[in-house]
Amino acid sequence: xxxxxxxxxxxxxxxxxxxxxxxxxxxxxxxxxxxxxxxxxxxxxxxxxxxxxxxxxxxxxxxxxxxxxxxxxxxxxxxxxxxxxxxxxxxxxxxxxxxxxxxxxxxxxxxxxxxxxxxxxxxxxxxxxxxxxxxxxxxxxxxxxxxxxxxxxxxxxxxxxxxxxxxxxxxxxxxxxxxxxxxxxxxxxxxxxxxxxxxxxxxxxxxxxxxxxxxxxxxxxxxxxxxxxxxxxxxxxxxxxxxxxxxxxxxxxxxxxxxxxxxxxxxxxxxxxxxxxxxxxxxxxxxxxxxxxxxxxxxxxxxxxxxxxxxxxxxxxxxxxxxxxxxxx
Amino acid sequence: xxxxxxxxxxxxxxxxxxxxxxxxxxxxxxxxxxxxxxxxxxxxxxxxxxxxxxxxxxxxxxxxxxxxxxxxxxxxxxxxxxxxxxxxxxxxxxxxxxxxxxxxxxxxxxxxxxxxxxxxxxxxxxxxxxxxxxxxxxxxxxxxxxxxxxxxxxxxxxxxxxxxxxxxxxxxxxxxxxxxxxxxxxxxxxxxxxxxxxxxxxxxxxxxxxxxxxxxxxxxxxxxxxxxxxxxxxxxxxxxxxxxxxxxxxxxxxxxxxxxxxxxxxxxxxxxxxxxxxxxxxxxxxxxxxxxxxxxxxxxxxxxxxxxxxxxxxxxxxxxxxxxxxxxxxxxxxxxxxxxxxxxxxxxxxxxxxxxxxxxxxxxxxxxxxxxxxxxxxxxxxxxxxxxxxxxxxxxxxxxxxxxxxxxxxxxxxxxxxxxxxxxxxxxxxxxxxxxxxxxxxxxxxxxxxxxxxxxxxxxxxxxxxxxxxxxxxxx
Numbered sequence: 001x002x003x004x005x006x007x008x009x010x011x012x013x014x015x016x017x018x019x020x021x022x023x024x025x026x027x028x029x030x031x032x033x034x035x036x037x038x039x040x041x042x043x044x045x046x047x048x049x050x051x052x053x054x055x056x057x058x059x060x061x062x063x064x065x066x067x068x069x070x071x072x073x074x075x076x077x078x079x080x081x082x083x084x085x086x087x088x089x090x091x092x093x094x095x096x097x098x099x100x101x102x103x104x105x106x107x108x109x110x111x112x113x114x115x116x117x118x119x120x121x122x123x124x125x126x127x128x129x130x131x132x133x134x135x136x137x138x139x140x141x142x143x144x145x146x147x148x149x150x151x152x153x154x155x156x157x158x159x160x161x162x163x164x165x166x167x168x169x170x171x172x173x174x175x176x177x178x179x180x181x182x183x184x185x186x187x188x189x190x191x192x193x194x195x196x197x198x199x200x201x202x203x204x205x206x207x208x209x210x211x212x213x214x215x216x217x218x219x220x221x222x223x224x225x226x227x228x229x230x231x232x233x234x235x236x237x238x239x240x241x242x243x244x245x246x247x248x249x250x251x252x253x254x255x256x257x258x259x260x261x262x263x264x265x266x267x268x269x270x271x272x273x274x275x276x277x278x279x280x281x282x283x284x285x286x287x288x289x290x291x292x293x294x295x296x297x298x299x300x301x302x303x304x305x306x307x308x309x310x311x312x313x314x315x316x317x318x319x320x321x322x323x324x325x326x327x328x329x
Numbered sequence: 330x331x332x333x334x335x336x337x338x339x340x341x342x343x344x345x346x347x348x349x350x351x352x353x354x355x356x357x358x359x360x361x362x363x364x365x366x367x368x369x370x371x372x373x374x375x376x377x378x379x380x381x382x383x384x385x386x387x388x389x390x391x392x393x394x395x396x397x398x399x400x401x402x403x404x405x406x407x408x409x410x411x412x413x414x415x416x417x418x419x420x421x422x423x424x425x426x427x428x429x430x431x432x433x434x435x436x437x438x439x440x441x442x443x444x445x446x447x448x449x450x451x452x453x454x455x456x457x458x459x460x461x462x463x464x465x466x467x468x469x470x471x472x473x474x475x476x477x478x479x480x481x482x483x484x485x486x487x488x489x490x491x492x493x494x495x496x497x498x499x500x501x502x503x504x505x506x507x508x509x510x511x512x513x514x515x516x517x518x519x520x521x522x523x524x525x526x527x528x529x530x531x532x533x534x535x536x537x538x539x540x541x542x543x544x545x546x547x548x549x550x551x552x553x554x555x556x557x558x559x560x561x562x563x564x565x566x567x568x569x570x571x572x573x574x575x576x577x578x579x580x581x582x583x584x585x586x587x588x589x590x591x592x593x594x595x596x597x598x599x600x601x602x603x604x605x606x607x608x609x610x611x612x613x614x615x616x617x618x619x620x621x622x623x624x625x626x627x628x629x630x631x632x633x634x635x636x637x638x639x640x641x642x643x644x645x646x647x648x649x650x651x652x653x654x655x656x657x658x659x660x661x662x663x664x665x666x667x668x669x670x671x672x673x674x675x676x677x678x679x680x681x682x683x684x685x686x687x688x689x690x691x692x693x694x695x696x697x698x699x700x701x702x703x704x705x706x707x708x709x710x711x712x713x714x715x716x717x718x719x720x721x722x723x724x725x726x727x728x729x730x731x732x733x734x735x736x737x738x739x740x741x742x743x744x745x746x747x748x749x750x751x752x753x754x755x756x757x758x759x760x761x762x763x764x765x766x767x768x769x770x771x772x773x774x775x776x777x778x779x780x781x782x783x784x785x786x787x788x789x790x791x792x793x794x795x796x797x798x799x800x801x802x803x804x805x
Contacts, residue, residue, distance in 0.1 A: 040598075044602075049602070055654070057654040
């Protein structure tokens, strides 16, 4: 078991609502009142704040630190119908030593695959300290019976997943059946047991409004999520600076209310080092430095890693190398 | 290691600052008639940036005569021809925007992030906007063939040197007037670089004259009998003096003066964005903003929550080198202004309000003031009534919407106000009751050339910007 997963299991002992807010999940009506009582979000203001933080200029030593930090926060992901054991093994090798020319390069946080490839990844990552993350619960649509979703989760955990990335039932959420969404997360949390760390994918692109994203964030945190994650990467709108900023505000406020710290994972659409550094600025100036570690912040990405590596090489050597100097896996 | 941002200074090599500057009269630079000069310093370092000519009465006379001579030709040009000059100037501003932004930051002390992302884009937008009006004046609603006024005088402040220049020069020239402009004593450099841009654009000599100097220069310009219209932005005290000077003459005047804007936060507001709005409202440009949201009125039921979030947010503000791209709050513009802010903040403490500022290290040279807030402020405190014009926020509370309106309106000023509520009906109810020239809803300190700007009561009269802004420069 990886070190990350073991910290996770101590961090979230019981899959229940945080004590300070226990009564808000007592009934569908109570939960609705609570979620609708959260402060609204002004879209223009949120987006302009995210854009303003995007103008921070990260240079020299700070840049070196931030590039390495970003690499260490990556959940290196392959989620294709065409995934094979060979592809997953290649990705695991890349995750261990992202830059074959520089062994000082940090390894990634996790390798993220579909549940049927967890065993392959588990074996390929043995002894590396890199976690195996598995998507589950009928990813990405989540349109299946709860029994199927729980079986999917149980299989992933049984195959050795350290982390489970579940999707919420957006249909139930948009229909206003919040308690149903909550109970499903609780059930998946239970299926993860002590072994696996739970990331809850809100699929911001389908929730569509910032008010919904804030409510879904709180719903997932109340249900015992270890991480809240922006998106599956499979719809039109994925992680954006603004929706990630909003979720960082949610985890900040949740810790202030309950004492429990929850992680955030933007996923999908973050392809350049420049973008990744902007997200780290959002973390630093919103949730705060306590979240600046792979334990509390992850990037769900595939092509991002190579751009981070090229920027890292540029900083080290003073010149740009190009795509032939990083590996294609 | 922590995520401290390494210094990221914008290079000042892009701008070449001549060691001395003349007055811009009749299309040429020349020394003052009595050859006196004064120095302009960088408020962030107290370094002398350049020497500037100090215009006296003879220079004012020469500039006004030049503007008068140019008026006949300029006003007779078809609007489309005047527009060509203004479009050319607007494009040159865009092309040279980095140079202008760095110079503005050096001379004024404002962060480069603001001069680059706010001031310069707005300056160019203002010229583009009024260039577009120049050949459409008969459709502006001021009669079939509105005439220009004649020779206009612009006297502008130091808080947005180039933007205030644009607010005066663009509508004046578009409508066919000529102008004599007096930039503020502490921030003359971007106006003088703008004069070079006018030369580059081949603006006919005398259409715009720029006189640097102190308050005496401004007073002489305003009093000059050859001036047909005065446009002033600055303090209420000087505005009153100008109104007295022109009383009894047929000079037209527009005054854009001080403010003590109420910023209302209701319990149903989008609180995270409201906190951003509060910060933007009072700490933008070090609070050197006439429409700054300097009086925060927060509903008592959420006051603790808002204050806690505001203090946390203020602790992340980065105060320091204005040329650093990561600086949020730059230098106070002058020693004189710093003394005024300091005195008012001390008065706040002496009157019993509670002072709070995040711990932040201020540079050892230059003029600096940490972002500060006062709680426990009442309408009776000086810091709730007088314009501080610095990064100092007074926090008051209210219980009901009616009380919010009464407190917001209880001021001799009336320039701007802000409302934070997610309830549309409440925004509209408030907007029709607040006595302020600008009411922002769920935002603050947002500017656009299409939107008129101006005040009530001691905040002045006349409107600048938009179609309304043409009126002051037309004989209607």
